[in-house]
Amino acid sequence: MQEPLKQHLIDPEICIRCHACVEACPVEAISFNDDNVVVDAKICNQGLSCMGPCPTGAIDSWRVVTQPYSLEEQLGWFELPEQAEIAVSTEGSDADTDGVDDVIAALLNEAHQGAGGQAKAPASASKPEVNLYSTKNPIKATIQGNFRLTAEDADSDVRHIIVNLGTGKFPVLEGQTVGIIPPGHDANGRPHQPRLYSVSSPRDGERPSTNNLSLTVKREELGVCSNYICDLARGDEVTLTGPFGSTFLIPQDPQAKLIMVCTGTGSAPFRAFTMHRQRVMPDVNGTMKLFFGARTPESLPYFGPLGKVPQEFLEKHFAFSRIKDQPKTYVQNRLLQDAAAIAPMLSDPNTYIYVCGLKAMETGVESAFQDIASEIGLNWLDIRDVMRDGGRYHVETY
Numbered sequence: 100m101q102e103p104l105k106q107h108l109i110d111p112e113i114c115i116r117c118h119a120c121v122e123a124c125p126v127e128a129i130s131f132n133d134d135n136v137v138v139d140a141k142i143c144n145q146g147l148s149c150m151g152p153c154p155t156g157a158i159d160s161w162r163v164v165t166q167p168y169s170l171e172e173q174l175g176w177f178e179l180p181e182q183a184e185i186a187v188s189t190e191g192s193d194a195d196t197d198g199v200d201d202v203i204a205a206l207l208n209e210a211h212q213g214a215g216g217q218a219k220a221p222a223s224a225s226k227p228e229v230n231l232y233s234t235k236n237p238i239k240a241t242i243q244g245n246f247r248l249t250a251e252d253a254d255s256d257v258r259h260i261i262v263n264l265g266t267g268k269f270p271v272l273e274g275q276t277v278g279i280i281p282p283g284h285d286a287n288g289r290p291h292q293p294r295l296y297s298v299s300s301p302r303d304g305e306r307p308s309t310n311n312l313s314l315t316v317k318r319e320e321l322g323v324c325s326n327y328i329c330d331l332a333r334g335d336e337v338t339l340t341g342p343f344g345s346t347f348l349i350p351q352d353p354q355a356k357l358i359m360v361c362t363g364t365g366s367a368p369f370r371a372f373t374m375h376r377q378r379v380m381p382d383v384n385g386t387m388k389l390f391f392g393a394r395t396p397e398s399l400p401y402f403g404p405l406g407k408v409p410q411e412f413l414e415k416h417f418a419f420s421r422i423k424d425q426p427k428t429y430v431q432n433r434l435l436q437d438a439a440a441i442a443p444m445l446s447d448p449n450t451y452i453y454v455c456g457l458k459a460m461e462t463g464v465e466s467a468f469q470d471i472a473s474e475i476g477l478n479w480l481d482i483r484d485v486m487r488d489g490g491r492y493h494v495e496t497y
């Protein structure tokens with residue numbers, strides 16, 4: 100049976116048929132007729148050049164498939180098909196949900212592909228435990244807290260969820276993800292697949308030496324798992340798989356300088372990174388920069404607590420794109436504003452770059468690093484290769 104792959108598609112309901120993506124695609128994988136704009140899975144190399152120019156976000160549509168949708172099928176769509184249950188080879192197994200963890204692994208792999216190649220863990224990172232719990236063998240935990248992080252009138256509902264693991268063994272490192280299995284069944288009567296969420300607490304828990312972890316979850320309209328999690332109350336039981344991820348990890352070396360770039364819930368691992376460093380190396384100043392984008396301060400998760408972290412410990416650069424009477428500012432604009440400080444860091448072997456959040460942010464961030472590098476006569480793609488091979492360039496977008 101064919102391995103599942105994440106197929107790039109265009110949402111016909113959101114697309115305004117401006118064809119900016121058609122021009123942006125360097126391999127000519129995107130074409131159109133009078134009805135729809137479509138992506139040829141045989142040609143698309145998922146280079147993501149088409150993401151930036153799309154004004155609506157319709158371009159950022161994906162389905163995990165074993166048989167890619169043909170151009171003819173896509174041209175006939177009025178809406179995207181629902182994500183189908185993926186049948187993965189179940190040879191030698193007896194459970195309906197076998198293969199689901201392979202799909203999770205494929206999603207995680209895909210989320211890390213923006214690094215431009217095979218990501219590696221930082222040499223000094225702690226060794227992570229992975230795949231301790233699967234859909235066949237999950238772990239039960241209890242909700243300890245559920246707090247809204249964004250203002251009540253903000254356009255997004257992002258929540259800080261604390262999960263108490265009781266006496267269960269669930270060791271996580273900052274930067275890892277966990278699977279949450281929503282209860283119930285999908286339209287085909289199969290148990291729901293787990294969804295991935297980044298851990299936003301440090302390895303030793305929300306408070307030192309507590310066997311709990313936190314997640315940063317955004318409620319997606321009509322989303323099965325995000326609504327389930329955002330509605331959980333203190334004391335409710337939740338089912339976890341994982342931990343997952345063995346490369347997007349923090350270096351333990353105090354000399355390591357971190358440039359962290361995020362939007363929305365992409366802040367989750369960076370909350371964990373910051374808290375970990377505050378606990379283990381509180382006197383190491385001037386080594387962490389955070390570039391954080393949101394529409395407004397009210398919709399930026401952890402805006403209040405972040406303000407309390409001293410600037411010399413964590414240098415914060417916020418970018419807001421929807422403040423009345425102010426120009427729209429995105430993380431890439433903030434990176435460029437800090438170019439004089441970032442440029443020398445690009446050739447410093449102690450620099451580590453992490454990008455986390457919406458897939459659509461990658462193009463702008465990459466192009467900002469390209470501009471910063473070329474200003475000092477360097478080629479960003481060469482630098483990125485060196486950094487990635489040394490476990491110093493990390494992308495996790497979804």
Ligand SMILES: Cc1cc2nc3c(=O)[nH]c(=O)nc-3n(C[C@H](O)[C@H](O)[C@H](O)COP(=O)(O)OP(=O)(O)OC[C@H]3O[C@@H](n4cnc5c(N)ncnc54)[C@H](O)[C@@H]3O)c2cc1C
Pocket residue numbers: 206207210276294295296297298315316317318319320321322323324325326364365367495496497
């Ligand atoms: C590596 C990784 C890390 C991640 N980390 C985080 C994290 O830290 N925090 C976080 O919040 N998310 C994170 N995610 C995303 C998360 O895994 C889920 O994809 C997300 O919460 C949506 O899941 P869902 O079950 O709510 O939506 P699903 O039910 O899977 O739906 C997917 C999308 O389709 C839309 N949809 C569903 N049904 C309909 C319908 N009938 N009509 C129209 N639209 C519909 C939903 O709005 C949603 O946007 C991560 C993903 C990856 C790959």
